[in-house]
Amino acid sequence: MGAHQALEVPQVTSHDESSGPRLIPFLLIKMINKSRGKILGVLALFLVMVWYSIYREDSFYFPVQENNKTTCPLGEVEKKAAQLIGNYTRDHPLFLQLKDYFWVKTPSLYELPYGTKGSEDVLLRLLSITHYSLPESIQSLKCRRCAVVGNGHRLRNSSMGDTINTYDVVIRLNNAPVHGYEQDVGSKTTMRLFYPESAHFDPRTENNPDTLLVLVPFKPMDFQWMEAILNDKRRVRKGFWKQPPLIWEANPEQVRILNPYYMEVTAAKLLNLPMKQPRKVKQKPTTGLLAITLALHFCDLVHIAGFGYPDSANKKQTIHYYEQITLKSMAVSLHPTVLSLFPPFFPRDGGWQPRRAVPGC
Template identity: 90%
Template structure:
């Protein structure tokens, strides 16, 4: 008897079609096409997300090149396009032999030469050193990161990347302790001058960090000599009182060759070597550090450089303190001029930026 609902009895052992409804061929094809479109759109979306993330990472936080490839000679080639008479023959640090056996003639007084400071240099260089650690000097490829003090390092999470470089150069009193996630913990060289020496040399640096004095004036030599030899402290002649106690190991102290200040001023900023007292301009320690790296490293990356827009009066300029661009108004630095010099380096591919500039 025929079932009123149109179903038929299923015998045991036969296929149960009630749990798998029969689909006509045209409907099955439509479903397959629909699912294919969905999967295709999903795949395209995933590819676009991956591409966007990879582009963003490469722009803001580029990783180092493969350790097996080193652009040896590239920095020299590109630096020669920017710096007239570029050479790597000049020593990075002043040496005692140049002031003991032979009085090295210098055309300029500080900060561009040592004219008039020979006698105190004899005493100072006898208790310091000039050598670069063999672990750095012997590297076949010196990959360097120059870490500026800019606000853009705050919350950047760049610390791990910065620590991967062979040489990490830091500036002045910029702290490391407490900021490791953003700025790293490794310090190969720290450039400073007396007024910026308000940091604990043993807390903010590694035990083998080189403390590199950037001499701007003869009083800077007198301060360092008094500190290292525990003589009567020099208190006058500074725009800001330098520390009277500075726990530094003399074996780690170096005196930067003023030649690099001359190159920075004359060849990157086109400043005259002799300026009227009232309108003196000098390079910042940051630009000087980049110049130093261009004469020593095979690869130069920078991080934390650049200032806020001049119209933004409230934005802090450093990652570790609350001073604004207003504080630069009375300085002897032309930050706009320096920004153009760094942008030129970026355009030439001479340096690479790890943070936006």
């Protein structure tokens, strides 16, 4: 046994230098044969990992929309609005036009806020210095993606500002501030619906230079206030439940007069309110629900945010994101509420369902 071992060792170690290169491939082949199972296993595991990585990437891939916008569901708003609003149509203009009161003199069946009967003269003067058209940047859109932003407390600390700013049309209400709240409510304002008592004293501070300032007329005095302001006439002081601004520096080219048709639709078809009410009864749609109605007649995608009262048991909860008015103080002032037919957040699927009363101011 010892001699045999002594004989084997020189056979391996006594090769000359030329035999070294031939020996290396032989040893590698021998090692590979012994480790073939392990190598195949590692290779199979690697292929599985590559396949799984590709599968996961495909599973979690979402097509990027142009300008990071939601796909436009053309026709969906009309279908759903037609279920809520009888004789739904988009044929009515958003804003009142001079030609309807000067050349054509379209008759109106109702007085304000559901029509212009009895207010034609002052309205004629007002329409002669304001405009009715939409900006070309909005008129030419193939898809109008709209956000109606309410003034509810739920917007506070919501961090929804950037999301709101991505919409083509952002509709705001009354004197709700933007400056200082941009992170939660955004900074973009395409339209702002208001009436004299809710007008911000300096519209330039809370709006963009091209914001459309849309007057919502509730009574003839609202027309008179606007005409006096824009023509720098003697100010109207009586007939308001709250003193409106006496100085209101706005560009007349940015002012629009909302067509009372949309107030009529909101009241009669969404709230089932009678068009003629006793003087002591003052049930009127809020600006918030009116803005949603307007969007349903104008937009291809309608999302809302900032709507919804605090829980009725929480009397100390503030109602608006920008001030300390509580539900208790609102109850004392008899602020009207309306039934919301839409969720108080940005719906992903556009689905709407009945909700509880929401503030429209």
